[in-house]
Amino acid sequence: MNPTTRRVRRLAASVTFAAIAGGLALPLLATPAGAVQETDTSRLQGQDRYGTAAAVALDTFSDGADSVVLATGQTFADALAANGLAGALGAPILLTTTDELPEVTEEALTTLGPDTVYVMGGTAAVSQDVEDGLAGDYDIERVEGQNRWETAAAAGAAIDATDDSIPATTDDGLGSTSDGITAVLANGLNFPDAVSAGPVAFAGRLPVLLTEAGRIPDATSAALEDLGIEHVLLIGGTTVINDSIETALEADGYTTERLAGDDRWATNVQVNEYATAELGFGGATAYLSTGLKFPDSLAGGPLAGTGAAPLVLTAPTTLPGAASSYLATNANAIDEIIAIGGPAAVSDATLADAAEAAQLSTNRAFVVAPSEPATQPLSTLFLTSEGARTFEVSGLEPGGSYVIALLDAETVDPTGGVSFDAYSLSDEAATSIESVNGTPTGAAGGIETVQEDATATEDGTLTFVVDATEPDSIFPVVFEDLDGNGELTLAGDVADEPFGLGGKTTWLPAEAADDTYEGVTVTALNLDDNYFVAGGDTFLYGTTDRFRGDTRTVESATITPGQFEGMLSVGDVLDIEYFRDAQALFDVVTDDIPDIDDVTASTPSVSNPNLVQVSWVPSEQADVLYSVYRDDGDGTFDDGDAIVSATGASTTRTFVEPSSTAGVRYIVVPEGGTSGTPDTLDDGGDPVTFLSNEIVPGVTLFGLTNGTTVSENAGLALLNAGDQFMLHFSRDVQVASNASITVRQGTGNQVTLTNGTATSSWAVDGSTITITLGSGADAAPDIAYGEETMITVLSGVRDAGGTTVPVTALRDRVLENDGPELMVESTTCDVGDTTCTIAFNEPVGGSAAS
Structure with a gap:
């Protein structure tokens, strides 16, 4: 189609x-009134990233695996596409260094007993020596391209081939969602969004294709077409995948869906919620993994995907707010949280915080079944039963007296411990409790939205029937009226009396x-x-x-x-x-929305010329919210207009513009009720003339990769003369003659590399800066490539308008190398010696290798 x-x-x-x-029905277990349902915790870990990947693989595939996917654990570029292929093969993901297979990985392969090992990337990622060492025991299939984009495309082709040419466990080829044959698209210059999508890609057998922020690589475009993709899941916000890419995909005939939050943690929550809605993820277990390094979360994709469980990303020592909220929202379902990796990856305190967020504290004492949501047809008359739904309540005191009430569905949140905006009954003209324990309520089945003194049977149960003759949506609640006020008493938004909640019921034509x-x-x-x-x-x-x-x-x-x-x-x-x-x-x-009259916009502060005040007068008083947008210059309210003041009731807004041009106009947009989405617009109001020069938002450093390295430096673990790496920005940049960056390893050594000096030379190509290290880098303190080495300071880089790149743009920008970590090759030290010689795999201290 x-x-x-x-x-x-x-x-x-x-x-x-x-x-x-609406919503997915998660298992809801009755808990004694006032009790706390604690969340269990445990870990899957090894001595390092390779050991953790092995532990995860052996736990997930305890009966062995016909295939294993092997990726480098040192750089993420070729590893990001592994989960989709692993899902199609029914395979775990193991990790290796570039030049040597770790012993723990070798032992895991022996235990798993695969016939075939699929190697991700070319020999720069996993060397020929590693492949040759495996070839005596396993069939080897190398999944590779000239770069990360082509390797991801090759992985997609391998998934597509699993239905005819590649031995596979699932033997189904490319997977589909409700939107057709689907691919995951993530930024290939950083890892968090791609590893967030790992469990979805694994469970759905979806190819993980990679893109730049502002350009779709040719290999990715070709893969989308060759694989017959219909629907594209864009992972991450418009900083990592620009709107222009989404527009281009739709113009080429693909449907798109963006799963994005304000940061990597919020994007991860959106991915997990998609997994629940689309793939049926849920259940009693959630996995917790670091979002600041890629290996543990990458290897955790098959674990979470096999169990249809959420993989929640966290910082090592702090549980992000988005992760905490997600766990709290799903507290009813989550009984156990398993950390992937040791305490350095997910600290004990962070794991404890996650468990506390997922604890269920509730007065939910009775079980009302069914608990899943349902849509019913409208009944023509009460007691005609076209749309009737029957509920059964258990766990009651035999002969006890209870209240049954039908609450407005918009006032009830069934997730977590169940919360109530208010005790608000449904519209009594539409919906009714028809009978209790087989006895009709009211005269001739009249309207009853609350039934007091409902008596439990001798076996501690109640049965009641609800129905509606007009469209409505309700939650049935059964509670013990301890204070005798006839209502469910709330403490804040939580029930303060024992209760049970049935499934949301909606009646529609x-x-x-x-x-x-x-x-x-x-x-x-x-x-x-x-x-x-x-x-x-x-x-x-x-x-x-x-x-x-x-x-x-x-x-x-x-x-x-x-x-x-x-x-x-x-x-x-x-x-x-x-x-x-x-x-x-x-x-x-x-559309019954008031007109907007007398829009004015001004800059009221001389000291802060970018402070803007917009005000307006509605033509009539109405329960309407408003948003303010900056017109993109075409005089029409459309997708090009940027919101500058969010939805609210106030008719005067004051905000600071990060950028402006003289004569900008603003659009005041009334909202329908409280939906918070624009509908009609004003003609734009008065233009604002700013009192300062043009200020353009700073460009953002969104990716960092290694370029080619000079041959004699290939594979070195320290920053040395001849090494090259690239900085990627969100738009074209220019470099000052004295531009510099500071690189720091953990909390230890750091070095400043200045353009045009002995330390480095810089070359600019549009939005990419290539930095080549000079001889001065050899004399600097030793800095080893790896995930603890980060760029902390950047100066002298501006966009075409002269705006400096902010230092905050450098957060989490890790400097890695395709070569091995610094290692000891040999030692000469005998008993009685006063001098020992230690030989390393490369020069240290800026000179010799020993």
Whole structure:
């Protein structure tokens, strides 16, 4: 099916009519009132990264494996694509140094007993000596290209071949999601986003292809076409994969979906949530791995992928807020957290913090089944049972008295320990408890949204039936009314009385048929689950549908799905061309949003000329939120406009612009209700003339790789004369004659490399700087390549407008080499000697090798 015409019913998660009520049903275990369900912890670790990878592989594949994927543990470039191939082969990932197979890896191979070892990358990543050493015991398949982009493409081709030519466990070739044949696309100049996607790639047999931030390499473009990819998962925000790449992919006929957060930790959460929604990840175990080094998380991909469990990234000594929130949100499901790697990778304190975040403290004392969400058809009359749903409650005191209540679904969060915005009953005109233990409630089955004094049977159970005649969404709650006030008493947002919660239940009309609908009025909607009810039918929408709506500048202009959601509200009138399995058109004809009058924009501070104040007057008072956008100059509200003041009720906004040009205009955008997404716009308001010179946001250093090394220095572990490495920036840069960087190894030695001196010479090619070390580097203190060696200071690098690259852009920029770490080759030291000679594998101290 052509990917440009397939219907993608997802803005945030996959949606089908049968499961519209939303969310994945995770196992919910009853806990005694007021108790704490503690989370167990353990580790999978070795003496180093190679030992940890071996321990993970042997734990995951305890019965052995027909195939093993082998990648270098020293640099990530060729290793990032390993998980998709490992998933297709049903194989673990083991690690090696470039020039020597570690003993622990060799022992793991013997225990696993594979027939074939797949080697990731060329001989610069895993040497010919390592391959030759393996060839006597195993069949060798080398997955390689001229660079990281081609190696990833070769791994994709190998996945595609598993259904016909490569011996494989799964024997299914490329995997598919609900959006068709899917590939993962991640920035290949850094590792966090790619390793976050490892379990998804493994479980789904999805190729992991690599890109630069602003350009898709030719090898990647060719792989997307050759593999027949239909849907592309972009991992990470627009800094690591620019919007231009997403636009280019869609122009080439691919559907896209971006999984991104504000940083690597938040992006990891988005990937885990996608894995739950799309691949059914969940269960009782979560894995915790460092997000500051790649080897442990890379090797953990098959472990988490095999168990359909989340792989949560963390800093070694601090649990990021995004990770903590994710674990707390999923506390109902998580009983155990397993750290991958030793305390240096994930400290004991960090593991304890993760376990505490996932602990379940709740008064949830009863089991209400079913607990999974469901969508029911509307009943024509109560007691006709077309849409009735029956719930059974267990764990009650025989003969005890309980309250059954139907709560507005929007006020209940079923994840974690269950939280309540308020005790808010459903609309009593729509939904009712029809019967309790077989006895009808009310007169002739009248409306009952709360039933007090429901008596448990002798076996400690209750059975009740709920139904609705109008669209509605509820959670049934059963509680013991200890204080006798007839309501579930809350302590903050947590129940303060013993309770049980049933599955979310949504009543909807049948999905609309493929047809044209003119002038239908919206009577109900659910933006979280991407549907609305109009004209007595249910309409589903997704990112590949078309949307139009009135704007101030263009009648029925094309709008984005987010703008459509912001515009949509009950009472709106739409014209619809609806297709269940193809691209539909939704046109908002009328929208009850107030006009915006008298927009003014000014710079009120002379001392801070980039401080801007925008204010406006709505034509009428309404429960509407507003956002402020910077117009991109075309006078139309579209995707090119950048938000400068987020959604809120205030009609005056003050903010500081990081960049500006004279005459910039601002767009005030009313929101539909509280959706927080733009719909209509003002004509732009007054222009602002700034009092300072143009300020352009600083360019960002987003990647660092080794370039070629001079032949006599190939494989050296220290920074030496002739070595080269590259700095990659988000746009073209220029270098001052005295530009410099400072490189530090851990908390020890550091060296400053200055352009045009004996220490280094710099060459600029657009957005890339190649630094070649000179003889002065040999005289500097010893600095070894490796993950503890980082660039800490950068000066003299600017963009075309003259803006200096900020030092903060250098965070986590690790300087690695393709060669081995510094090692002792031999020692000469006999008993009684006063002088000993130690020979290393390369010069140390700036001179000799001994």
